[in-house]
Amino acid sequence: MEFNDKLQQLRKxxxxxxxxxAEALYVSRTAISKWESGRGYPSIDSLKAISKLFSVSVDELLSGEELISIAEMENKEKAKSFSDMVFGILDCTMAMLFFLPLFGQQGDDMxxxxxxxxxxDVxxxxxxxxxVLVSLTVVFGITILAFQNFQNRxxxxxxxLISLMLSILNVLIFISGGQPYVSVFVFCLLIIKGVLLIKQR
Structure with missing residues (x-):
């Protein structure tokens, strides 16, 4: 018997x-509906709560393949959460440009x-x-960190993708403006984002 059938049977x-x-497990009714229809699996913590509520072992609830699927799903979620955090931090790092002397400005003779x-002097x-672009990037970084767990599809x-596009725009605008040090700084942040996205896939 599959997990979704077992859960439905135990509930009834x-x-x-x-x-x-849903109230007993501190999840939404939508989550219960999703589990019972076979469209997803609960997290490890929710599985433990289900096991305790119905006085059955996790092994009784799930087959070996289902356990592997849940473990893989949790690993993917952790990887996504880590990427979100790093992207947010990297975007917030752009705030350093307001204070680091990386911009070239023409003086009288140097x-x-x-x-x-x-x-x-520009x-x-x-x-x-x-x-505008640096401020927008920083604000978006703060938004990513603040809404890490927001589940809107x-x-x-x-x-x-938006974070990546902002970094690309920053690189392009600073290169076109003849700011080599800033361009290298922002390009390094862009490379880190690219590596993370490749690893995530």
Whole structure:
């Protein structure tokens, strides 16, 4: 008997509705419905809670193949969570550009290295895009970290892609603006993101 059938059988034996079982396990009713229809498996912690609630062992609930599937699923979730955290931190790292003297600024007879907030001797049409793009990247990094566990499908699919695109835009804008040190700094962050995405696949 598959896990979904076993769970449904155990729930009915205890005369519990899906809603009541969800409350007992501290999950949503949608999660129970998903498990009972065979469209997914609970986490290891939820499995332990189910085992305790119905006084059965985890081995009785799941076959060997199902246990392997759950372990693989948990590993993938952990890898995704790690990638989200790293992407968020890397985007927040862009805030360092406001304070690190990496931007070249022409002086009277030499080029001075200044942070972004002190970059004044450049046209507004160059400085403003720098400020906007760096600020946007930092804000998006904070958003990724704050909404790591947000389960919206569109958000889950697009957040890393948006972060990657912001990094690419940063690299392009700083290269076109003739800022080699900043370009290298941002390109290194982009490389780390790329490596993470490749490993995740």
């Amino acid at each position: 034996q205890k005369n519990l509705t899906q809603e009541e079982l 080029i001075y290295m200044v942070p972004l907030i002190a970059l004044t 046209p507004a049409y160059i400085r403003i895009p720098y400020l 569109l958000w889950m699919k697009s957040k890393l």
